[in-house]
Amino acid sequence: MNKRLEPEACVLYVIGTPIGNLGDLSPRARYVLKNVSAIACEDTRHSGQLLSSLEVRAPLFSFHRHNAKSRIPKLISLLKKGESIALISDAGLPGISDPGEELIAEARKSNHEVICIPGPCAATTALVSSGLPCDRFCFEGFLPSKGTARKDRLNNISNEPRTTVIYEAPHRLLKLLSELADLCGSERPLQVARELTKLHEEQIGPTIGAALKHFLINKPLGECTLVLGGAKPKVLEELSNSELLAKMKILIEEGLSASEAAKKVAQSSQHSKRFLYELLHKSFIPE
Numbered sequence: 103m104n105k106r107l108e109p110e111a112c113v114l115y116v117i118g119t120p121i122g123n124l125g126d127l128s129p130r131a132r133y134v135l136k137n138v139s140a141i142a143c144e145d146t147r148h149s150g151q152l153l154s155s156l157e158v159r160a161p162l163f164s165f166h167r168h169n170a171k172s173r174i175p176k177l178i179s180l181l182k183k184g185e186s187i188a189l190i191s192d193a194g195l196p197g198i199s200d201p202g203e204e205l206i207a208e209a210r211k212s213n214h215e216v217i218c219i220p221g222p223c224a225a226t227t228a229l230v231s232s233g234l235p236c237d238r239f240c241f242e243g244f245l246p247s248k249g250t251a252r253k254d255r256l257n258n259i260s261n262e263p264r265t266t267v268i269y270e271a272p273h274r275l276l277k278l279l280s281e282l283a284d285l286c287g288s289e290r291p292l293q294v295a296r297e298l299t300k301l302h303e304e305q306i307g308p309t310i311g312a313a314l315k316h317f318l319i320n321k322p323l324g325e326c327t328l329v330l331g332g333a334k335p336k337v338l339e340e341l342s343n344s345e346l347l348a349k350m351k352i353l354i355e356e357g358l359s360a361s362e363a364a365k366k367v368a369q370s371s372q373h374s375k376r377f378l379y380e381l382l383h384k385s386f387i388p389e
């Protein structure tokens with residue numbers, strides 16, 4: 103039981119709000135929202151509905167990525183004056199693919215206490231309901247929308263051995279699923295959690311291929327979170343020195359430098375790049 107009397111002066115409260123089901127707002131979150139001196143919210147109109155249903159009277163300050171720079175000093179000065187401030191986003195936990203991180207860092211820098219009143223988060227809700235390993239996992243949020251940044255991120259994700267959670271907008275879901283199928287293979291385990299905590303909540307899986315097939319027939323709608331099973335550890339080839347040399351020489355004939363060929367073969371064997379490079383070097387020295 104929390105014995106502190108909340109909300110306290112000079113404290114920034116980071117409050118988790120529902121991701122669909124209003125019943126998921128905790129009594130503690132409700133109490134603090136009703137009693138703080140001011141509330142910073144991503145969209146005052148969106149949060150206004152939730153807050154007016156709670157009969158919250160505190161002034162609302164819009165706080166989003168486009169006004170964060172100018173808003174942060176104002177909010178910090180309110181904390182300095184002894185006010186208590188709640189930070190909420192449109193849904194879920196502020197800071198998780200939502201604004202909040204910079205304000206929280208700034209509040210800490212200026213020695214204000216930051217207390218999180220935990221609540222729903224689509225990433226962890228999707229993860230624990232996926233049936234995929236939860237002991238170690240990665241959160242990728244939204245991927246870069248295009249270009250090399252997206253390609254590199256997808257490549258890393260496809261080789262990641264831990265379960266990975268990804269956010270995606272419904273109109274981009276098919277593109278992401280087909281990219282994942284190309285890189286990970288359509289048999290890789292995957293669950294798409296759709297409309298979590300809402301009336302039409304559903305899980306689509308159990309593989310990338312099955313989800314792709316489903317969404318090609320059923321247009322993706324609503325909010326989706328992807329939970330991708332981790333990559334299986336690579337089985338390293340056991341090759342003799344002459345087999346290793348032959349592999350590297352083929353790569354060199356294809357246009358790779360000696361160093362690149364050694365690096366490439368090192369990735370699929372149990373030998374270091376250095377060992378392979380030396381092997382290659384020795385093979386070119388006449389006896």
Ligand code: SAM
Pocket residue numbers: 121122191193194195196197198199200222223224225268269270271295296297298299300325326327
């Ligand atoms: N801060 C939020 C949180 O803690 O989960 C995330 C906000 S982010 C802007 C919105 C994304 O979260 C959506 O595009 C979707 O990928 C995921 N999401 C939010 N609500 C969801 C829900 N009810 N079901 C499935 N995914 C959801």
